[in-house]
Amino acid sequence: MPGAGGTGIRVTRAEDGTVRIAAPARGPAFTRAVLEVAGGVLLWPVLGTTALPSAEIHDPGRAQQWLWAVHGERAAAAVHALAAQPPGAAADVTPMEPETVLAGQAARLALGHWAARWWPASYPDGIPALQPDLLGVELAALTHRCQQLFDDPGDQPDGDAAELLETHQAALAPLIRWWQAARESASGPVRQLGRVLTLLGDAADCAGLEGDALRRLRSSLAEGVPHEVRTPFDLGGLFARSGDHALAAGERLAAGGRVIARGAGTNDWRRYPPGFVDSAEDAVSWAVSAVGARRRIEVEVVADVAAPSGGVHLAAEVGVEGGPPTRVSLARRGDVWAGRADLDVPASLPPGTRMEVGVLLAGFDPGPEPDSTIADGRADRDAVRAFVRHRLAAAALPEPQDTYTQPFLAEIAAAAADAEEDF
Template sequence: MPEGRVAVTRAEDGTVRIAGPSAGPAFTRAVLDVAGAVLTWPVLGPTGLPAAEIHDVGQAQQWLWALYGDRTATAVDAVASGTPAAELTLPEQPTTALAETAARLALGHWAARWWPTSHLDGIPALEPDVLGLELAALTHECQQLLDEPEELEGLELLEEHLVALDPLIRWRHSAAPPRQLDRVLRLIDDAADNAGLDGEALRRLRSALEQDHRPTATTATPLDIAELFVRQQEFALAAGSGSPRTATGRVIARGSGTNDWCRCPPGFVDAAENAVSWTAYALGAGRRIEVEVVAGVAAPTSGVRLAAEVRVEGSPPNRVPLARRDDVWAGRADLDIAASTTPGIEVGILLPGFDPGPGADDRAAREAVRALARHRLGVAAAPHDSEAAHPDPFLAEIAAAAAVEEDF
């Protein structure tokens, strides 16, 4: 097996690091909070053992040996006690089931936050309840890694997304269910039993697992996977839809704005690079800008409004509130621009109070994430092809791929 060298180091604040934090923007990293540490995997490229930032070595010792091996656990303990940094040779790929499941759980949390849903790019949304239940199952499977808050988060996921349980049971009784579905349902049943959870849906699950009279390919009723789950919102947005522009002056400039995924919650805005557009008008001696943003699949609560951040010739940003109209966020504002000039305008979008501030232009990284999503959907479209489906796609990806096939 190929092997690689990693460093175990200690920072001034006492944090022990294995290999160090992954480079790249936040949306290219899969992150998992575990007992005493934060683990990070790269989403783009091969996924091996994670980088780790360990803030409580005592807590981390409950899983370090299982994830990295005894030599790494010993090195972490020594470095935390003041021994100079160590360099170790570790496998480039996980060698234990726990390591593989942890990587999958982290990737599932990444998908819940960063999946690039876009009508413009043809990337469908992942059904959140289906993904949530699989994350609950994976959380239960990773108990050795977690402390009480993370374990409770798994139970909260289970309770929050129980609406998808009956459809998953029906899917299990179809002619060709995904190969991980039975294990996901059994983990959900075990997690609920351990926590003392009860309810009609969980009782139906237990009964189905106990009977286990699944039909064969010849006796099963055909199942339309695309219609199996209640889709929270029809994925039928159209670029430029919504109310017409209100300005009637002369157009002096127009362009596309920056769609920085880190500055908005998931699903608020279509993830396409060209989802943000703006037009500047001359209205007599005045100047006005109108901004339109193709909306995503999430419906924000009442009173939540995005904003456009408008810079003219490098000036301090002006915030333009955006209101949602059907499938578009839109807003307009007057600009302080000399009548004789053709302005250089930059427009970005954000949710005030949410965003961490503008970062670097990560267009290439965003396109790589879109390519990854398309690839995973392609694998999900053939979930029974053992070679193509390694590693297994998430159940939500299989459902999304089926929806795409039906649409076309």
């Protein structure tokens, strides 16, 4: 975790009764790592560094089990005192160096959940996807390591190590092979692999989980000796990845009619779930054509390599000069989401007509960003891309000592697979 210390932090009692440590995190949701814990929520900025997370505490009593370890005893005492004060009460607290490693592990766990939700995988941008099962089992291990943060997994989706392990146990067999090969060659993240597997074994034992993959895990941990190692070892091919992806290899936009306008839309990551749309800034493209007396808009969106091929339909939202939006249903076709609809626009669009096109999933969508933040949203997305590229580059280096900056195993595997593909 970024080093603790620095100037004082403010603890306040908000109007809604929550107790807050430091200021609420600013910026789009994809720039914040969030962890739902006992009695509250912890938030870290992904871009940049911070000594401590901000916190929104709705149950100070439950939160006391982790407050002293993450924020220090003075902050924990301030939260306890302010819980009995009226809204608006505040206290300035000098932060203390955390006495346990929980603060660093919590920050890493939050970053892992951020990666599961916001990692900007993109074929045209050259950012490989993270293998979800491999990331999921490491999150299960970290969750088990951070049990002090949680008291009721039913209330805290981030706190159920057993559920994460059961959901992602397909990664166990290749993970064991990776550990065995790394031990045999004394290379790679041997210690990290060993820690993750040991924690997974403990989590499975605590939850009473069974199954072939878990029996093999227990056997491998008990033996502690490499066996069945494939030679040569191919890390890049060890974890299953989606097939080849050809950029927008569908029909040409506006295949019929006379094109009267075309452009690129806004790719707001907040408006659809992960694994649906390629994260590139120019993934959304559109064209308006004249077909007789009608005006038709066609939209194509580069699909994520893991995007569902049926049963789910995205939509494009089209606005002309700030007018009421038109929805265009999109269906998966090859490696694009595509759709078309008639559009109520002038027969000849004047030069400079403002067309706004974005992609969303109905029922998931929080709504578009305000006009004033669209440019900032792109800058933030570019900063996130730079951040993950830096982490992927670091994945090829020896294990760093800092817990927070240490690459996840999924990042190491993605970097290795990407390097092999480039070669």
